[in-house]
Amino acid sequence: MKKRILFFAIMLIAGICHAQEEEFSFPTDRPGNVWGSEVLPFNKCSWENGFSYERDHGDRTIALPSTIYRFGIFQNVEFRIGSDFQLNDAMTFGMNPLTFGTKIHCWDGREAMPSIAFLAQVQSPHVGSADLLPDHLAPAMYLIFENDINDWFAICYNVGSEWDGVTATPTVFLGLNLGFSITDELSTYVETFNYLHPDGNQYMTELGFTYSPIPRLQLDVEADFDVQNFKDYFRLGCGIAWRIN
Numbered sequence: 001m002k003k004r005i006l007f008f009a010i011m012l013i014a015g016i017c018h019a020q021e022e023e024f025s026f027p028t029d030r031p032g033n034v035w036g037s038e039v040l041p042f043n044k045c046s047w048e049n050g051f052s053y054e055r056d057h058g059d060r061t062i063a064l065p066s067t068i069y070r071f072g073i074f075q076n077v078e079f080r081i082g083s084d085f086q087l088n089d090a091m092t093f094g095m096n097p098l099t100f101g102t103k104i105h106c107w108d109g110r111e112a113m114p115s116i117a118f119l120a121q122v123q124s125p126h127v128g129s130a131d132l133l134p135d136h137l138a139p140a141m142y143l144i145f146e147n148d149i150n151d152w153f154a155i156c157y158n159v160g161s162e163w164d165g166v167t168a169t170p171t172v173f174l175g176l177n178l179g180f181s182i183t184d185e186l187s188t189y190v191e192t193f194n195y196l197h198p199d200g201n202q203y204m205t206e207l208g209f210t211y212s213p214i215p216r217l218q219l220d221v222e223a224d225f226d227v228q229n230f231k232d233y234f235r236l237g238c239g240i241a242w243r244i245n
Contacts, residue, residue: 047068079100141160
Protein backbone atom coordinates (compact mmCIF):
# COMPACT_ATOMS: atom_id res chain seq x y z
CA MET A 1 0.00 0.00 0.00
CA LYS A 2 2.78 2.42 0.92
CA LYS A 3 4.61 1.57 -2.32
CA ARG A 4 1.49 2.38 -4.33
CA ILE A 5 1.02 5.70 -2.53
CA LEU A 6 4.68 6.54 -3.14
CA PHE A 7 4.36 5.59 -6.82
CA PHE A 8 1.28 7.77 -7.37
CA ALA A 9 2.93 10.65 -5.49
CA ILE A 10 5.98 10.47 -7.76
CA MET A 11 3.77 10.36 -10.87
CA LEU A 12 1.75 13.35 -9.63
CA ILE A 13 4.87 15.42 -8.96
CA ALA A 14 6.29 14.49 -12.37
CA GLY A 15 3.03 15.51 -14.04
CA ILE A 16 2.97 18.86 -12.25
CA CYS A 17 6.58 19.56 -13.20
CA HIS A 18 5.87 18.64 -16.81
CA ALA A 19 2.80 20.89 -16.88
CA GLN A 20 4.78 23.78 -15.43
CA GLU A 21 7.48 23.27 -18.05
CA GLU A 22 4.84 23.43 -20.78
CA GLU A 23 3.31 26.55 -19.25
CA PHE A 24 6.62 28.42 -19.59
CA SER A 25 6.85 27.51 -23.29
CA PHE A 26 5.21 30.72 -24.46
CA PRO A 27 6.48 32.17 -27.77
CA THR A 28 5.77 35.91 -27.72
CA ASP A 29 6.34 38.38 -30.55
CA ARG A 30 7.06 41.28 -28.22
CA PRO A 31 9.12 43.14 -27.39
CA GLY A 32 11.40 43.93 -30.29
CA ASN A 33 11.09 44.30 -34.04
CA VAL A 34 12.83 41.08 -35.07
CA TRP A 35 10.44 38.11 -35.21
CA GLY A 36 11.07 34.68 -33.69
CA SER A 37 10.28 31.48 -35.59
CA GLU A 38 7.94 29.91 -33.03
CA VAL A 39 4.16 30.00 -33.40
CA LEU A 40 1.40 29.49 -30.87
CA PRO A 41 0.33 25.85 -30.36
CA PHE A 42 -2.88 24.68 -31.99
CA ASN A 43 -6.05 25.99 -30.34
CA LYS A 44 -4.14 28.46 -28.14
CA CYS A 45 -4.68 32.22 -27.99
CA SER A 46 -2.53 35.08 -26.74
CA TRP A 47 -2.93 38.81 -26.19
CA GLU A 48 0.09 41.11 -26.45
CA ASN A 49 -0.20 44.74 -25.48
CA GLY A 50 2.31 47.58 -25.29
CA PHE A 51 2.67 51.27 -24.53
CA SER A 52 5.42 53.52 -25.87
CA TYR A 53 6.68 57.11 -25.95
CA GLU A 54 8.49 58.23 -29.12
CA ARG A 55 10.35 61.44 -29.87
CA ASP A 56 11.33 62.04 -33.48
CA HIS A 57 13.11 65.36 -34.18
CA GLY A 58 11.01 67.12 -31.56
CA ASP A 59 7.70 65.49 -32.49
CA ARG A 60 6.31 63.31 -29.72
CA THR A 61 3.93 60.38 -30.12
CA ILE A 62 2.42 58.13 -27.46
CA ALA A 63 1.12 54.68 -28.43
CA LEU A 64 -1.70 53.65 -26.07
CA PRO A 65 -2.00 50.83 -26.54
CA SER A 66 -0.45 48.68 -29.28
CA THR A 67 -2.36 45.41 -29.34
CA ILE A 68 -2.11 42.11 -31.19
CA TYR A 69 -4.16 38.93 -30.78
CA ARG A 70 -2.66 35.63 -31.95
CA PHE A 71 -4.51 32.35 -32.52
CA GLY A 72 -3.04 28.90 -33.19
CA ILE A 73 -5.32 27.69 -36.00
CA PHE A 74 -3.25 24.64 -37.10
CA GLN A 75 -0.31 22.70 -35.71
CA ASN A 76 2.29 25.07 -37.20
CA VAL A 77 0.15 28.02 -38.28
CA GLU A 78 -1.17 31.02 -36.37
CA PHE A 79 -3.52 33.84 -37.35
CA ARG A 80 -2.93 37.33 -35.98
CA ILE A 81 -4.78 40.62 -35.91
CA GLY A 82 -3.84 43.91 -34.29
CA SER A 83 -3.57 47.67 -34.33
CA ASP A 84 -2.59 50.54 -32.06
CA PHE A 85 -3.93 53.89 -30.94
CA GLN A 86 -1.70 56.95 -30.80
CA LEU A 87 -1.70 60.44 -29.32
CA ASN A 88 0.54 63.18 -30.79
CA ASP A 89 1.73 66.64 -29.75
CA ALA A 90 -1.45 68.26 -31.05
CA MET A 91 -3.43 65.97 -28.70
CA THR A 92 -4.86 64.26 -31.78
CA PHE A 93 -5.99 60.74 -30.98
CA GLY A 94 -6.13 58.20 -33.79
CA MET A 95 -6.16 54.53 -34.68
CA ASN A 96 -3.51 53.13 -37.00
CA PRO A 97 -4.61 50.74 -39.78
CA LEU A 98 -5.84 47.30 -38.76
CA THR A 99 -3.19 44.68 -39.48
CA PHE A 100 -3.94 41.01 -40.00
CA GLY A 101 -1.80 38.12 -41.16
CA THR A 102 -0.39 34.67 -40.54
CA LYS A 103 2.88 33.12 -39.39
CA ILE A 104 3.83 29.62 -40.55
CA HIS A 105 6.53 27.53 -38.89
CA CYS A 106 8.20 25.75 -41.82
CA TRP A 107 11.23 23.94 -40.42
CA ASP A 108 12.62 22.84 -37.03
CA GLY A 109 16.25 23.75 -36.49
CA ARG A 110 18.85 20.98 -36.34
CA GLU A 111 22.39 21.61 -35.14
CA ALA A 112 23.74 24.49 -37.29
CA MET A 113 20.57 24.64 -39.41
CA PRO A 114 18.17 27.36 -38.19
CA SER A 115 14.47 26.93 -37.61
CA ILE A 116 12.56 28.75 -40.35
CA ALA A 117 9.20 30.53 -40.44
CA PHE A 118 7.33 32.75 -42.88
CA LEU A 119 5.25 35.75 -41.86
CA ALA A 120 2.81 37.57 -44.14
CA GLN A 121 0.58 40.41 -43.02
CA VAL A 122 -1.32 43.31 -44.53
CA GLN A 123 -2.62 46.68 -43.34
CA SER A 124 -6.19 47.54 -44.27
CA PRO A 125 -6.98 50.87 -45.98
CA HIS A 126 -10.53 50.73 -44.60
CA VAL A 127 -10.25 50.27 -40.80
CA GLY A 128 -8.59 53.04 -38.79
CA SER A 129 -8.46 56.82 -38.55
CA ALA A 130 -8.87 58.47 -41.98
CA ASP A 131 -5.65 60.51 -41.77
CA LEU A 132 -3.59 57.41 -40.85
CA LEU A 133 -4.92 54.97 -43.45
CA PRO A 134 -2.85 53.93 -46.49
CA ASP A 135 -4.25 54.55 -49.97
CA HIS A 136 -4.19 50.83 -50.80
CA LEU A 137 -3.56 47.51 -49.08
CA ALA A 138 -0.10 47.60 -47.50
CA PRO A 139 1.39 44.08 -47.39
CA ALA A 140 4.58 42.88 -45.74
CA MET A 141 6.40 39.54 -45.97
CA TYR A 142 9.29 38.18 -43.92
CA LEU A 143 11.52 35.12 -43.82
CA ILE A 144 12.41 34.32 -40.22
CA PHE A 145 15.44 32.32 -39.06
CA GLU A 146 16.36 31.31 -35.52
CA ASN A 147 19.36 29.44 -34.08
CA ASP A 148 19.35 28.20 -30.49
CA ILE A 149 23.09 28.18 -29.79
CA ASN A 150 22.74 26.74 -26.27
CA ASP A 151 20.38 26.89 -23.27
CA TRP A 152 20.97 30.60 -22.67
CA PHE A 153 21.82 32.15 -26.05
CA ALA A 154 19.80 32.38 -29.30
CA ILE A 155 20.12 34.31 -32.56
CA CYS A 156 17.16 35.45 -34.68
CA TYR A 157 17.53 37.09 -38.08
CA ASN A 158 14.89 38.32 -40.52
CA VAL A 159 14.74 39.56 -44.09
CA GLY A 160 11.58 41.02 -45.57
CA SER A 161 9.80 43.53 -47.76
CA GLU A 162 7.27 46.12 -46.61
CA TRP A 163 4.92 48.22 -48.75
CA ASP A 164 3.43 51.47 -47.41
CA GLY A 165 0.21 51.36 -49.44
CA VAL A 166 1.14 54.57 -51.26
CA THR A 167 4.13 53.82 -53.51
CA ALA A 168 4.96 50.65 -55.43
CA THR A 169 8.57 50.49 -54.23
CA PRO A 170 8.93 48.33 -51.12
CA THR A 171 11.20 48.94 -48.15
CA VAL A 172 13.66 46.13 -47.47
CA PHE A 173 13.77 45.05 -43.82
CA LEU A 174 16.86 43.42 -42.29
CA GLY A 175 16.95 42.47 -38.61
CA LEU A 176 19.27 40.67 -36.19
CA ASN A 177 18.45 39.81 -32.57
CA LEU A 178 20.80 38.37 -29.91
CA GLY A 179 18.82 36.93 -26.98
CA PHE A 180 20.24 35.92 -23.59
CA SER A 181 18.45 33.96 -20.84
CA ILE A 182 19.61 35.14 -17.41
CA THR A 183 17.24 32.81 -15.53
CA ASP A 184 14.18 30.76 -16.53
CA GLU A 185 12.04 33.86 -15.94
CA LEU A 186 14.38 36.76 -16.86
CA SER A 187 15.90 37.43 -20.29
CA THR A 188 17.56 40.29 -22.13
CA TYR A 189 18.28 41.05 -25.77
CA VAL A 190 19.95 43.49 -28.13
CA GLU A 191 18.94 43.86 -31.76
CA THR A 192 19.49 45.88 -34.87
CA PHE A 193 16.72 46.40 -37.41
CA ASN A 194 17.23 48.36 -40.60
CA TYR A 195 14.93 49.79 -43.27
CA LEU A 196 16.47 50.17 -46.74
CA HIS A 197 14.67 52.32 -49.34
CA PRO A 198 15.77 54.37 -52.37
CA ASP A 199 14.52 57.52 -50.64
CA GLY A 200 16.72 56.87 -47.58
CA ASN A 201 17.78 54.24 -45.10
CA GLN A 202 17.15 53.97 -41.37
CA TYR A 203 19.37 52.01 -38.99
CA MET A 204 17.91 51.22 -35.57
CA THR A 205 19.15 49.58 -32.37
CA GLU A 206 17.02 48.25 -29.52
CA LEU A 207 17.72 46.98 -26.01
CA GLY A 208 15.21 45.26 -23.74
CA PHE A 209 14.33 42.88 -20.92
CA THR A 210 11.53 40.36 -20.44
CA TYR A 211 10.32 38.86 -17.17
CA SER A 212 7.75 36.11 -16.50
CA PRO A 213 6.54 36.44 -12.89
CA ILE A 214 4.04 33.59 -13.37
CA PRO A 215 3.46 31.03 -16.12
CA ARG A 216 1.77 32.31 -19.30
CA LEU A 217 2.52 35.96 -18.43
CA GLN A 218 5.41 38.08 -19.66
CA LEU A 219 6.33 41.69 -18.83
CA ASP A 220 8.83 43.72 -20.86
CA VAL A 221 10.66 47.02 -21.20
CA GLU A 222 12.47 48.29 -24.30
CA ALA A 223 14.35 51.26 -25.73
CA ASP A 224 14.99 52.13 -29.42
CA PHE A 225 17.64 54.42 -30.86
CA ASP A 226 18.33 55.68 -34.37
CA VAL A 227 22.03 55.10 -35.06
CA GLN A 228 22.20 57.98 -37.56
CA ASN A 229 20.18 60.43 -35.44
CA PHE A 230 21.04 59.38 -31.92
CA LYS A 231 20.21 62.79 -30.40
CA ASP A 232 17.03 63.37 -32.39
CA TYR A 233 15.21 60.05 -32.08
CA PHE A 234 14.41 57.60 -29.30
CA ARG A 235 11.50 55.42 -28.21
CA LEU A 236 10.78 53.93 -24.79
CA GLY A 237 8.20 51.22 -24.25
CA CYS A 238 6.79 48.62 -21.92
CA GLY A 239 4.28 45.85 -22.39
CA ILE A 240 2.59 42.67 -21.33
CA ALA A 241 1.95 39.36 -23.09
CA TRP A 242 -0.58 36.87 -21.81
CA ARG A 243 -1.34 33.41 -23.15
CA ILE A 244 -5.05 33.25 -22.53
CA ASN A 245 -5.45 29.45 -22.62
